[in-house]
Amino acid sequence: MSLTAVAHLNFTGQAREALEFYQSVFGGQVTVVTYGDFGMPAELPDAGKVVFGQVTADNGFSVLAYDVPGTDGPAAPAAPTTRRENGTTITKEPFFLSVRGTTVDEVSPVWKGLADGATVVEEFGPAPWAPAFGMLVDRFGVTWIIDVAAEHQG
Structure with missing residues (x-):
């Protein structure tokens, strides 16, 4: 199963x-x-x-x-509540969507595509815990984390 x-x-x-x-x-x-x-x-x-x-x-x-039925047509997404402050992520969102790849080249096009019309919370680039990481709120109000899995040393 x-x-x-x-x-x-x-x-x-x-x-x-x-x-x-x-x-x-x-x-x-x-x-x-x-x-x-x-x-x-x-x-x-x-x-x-x-x-x-x-x-x-x-x-x-x-x-x-x-x-959702009964809603009054397209509504602008609420202003993003997720932001970076003093090196931490502050949010009221109940979840983020995460997309993780194995190489920067693999996930860079995803970042670029989702960033079109988005509010960038943290620019995509190297991070202390991963070869690359970025966070944004897309044009529909969905918060995404895009990153590259770190190689684990055994």
Whole structure:
């Protein structure tokens, strides 16, 4: 038996746009099913919203997303609450999404892609605990940590 934990992101009308953006960064396939596809009458405001969406890529990246029904369409993400202060990370967020690779060359394009339209919390670069580390809040309000796994000395 094996288990896989996958982040499930909740949006208020931006799920399709977010999934397409994440596909542009990570590659893979996007799946989008709307409330209308599940039988909601087209004239209802939520019919075109995403009830099930995912991006799955061969590189191991996977994320799920949907639009919370009954919300009033696209809402701007709240201002990021995560910041660096005196060498520490201060946040009110309940979680961060972490993407870890084995080389700087492997994760640099991910950083560059997610940084488009993002608020950078900590620039991507060498860190005392890893060959590279960076933190940002993307254009959808999701906080990401991008890093390179440190080689462990045995």
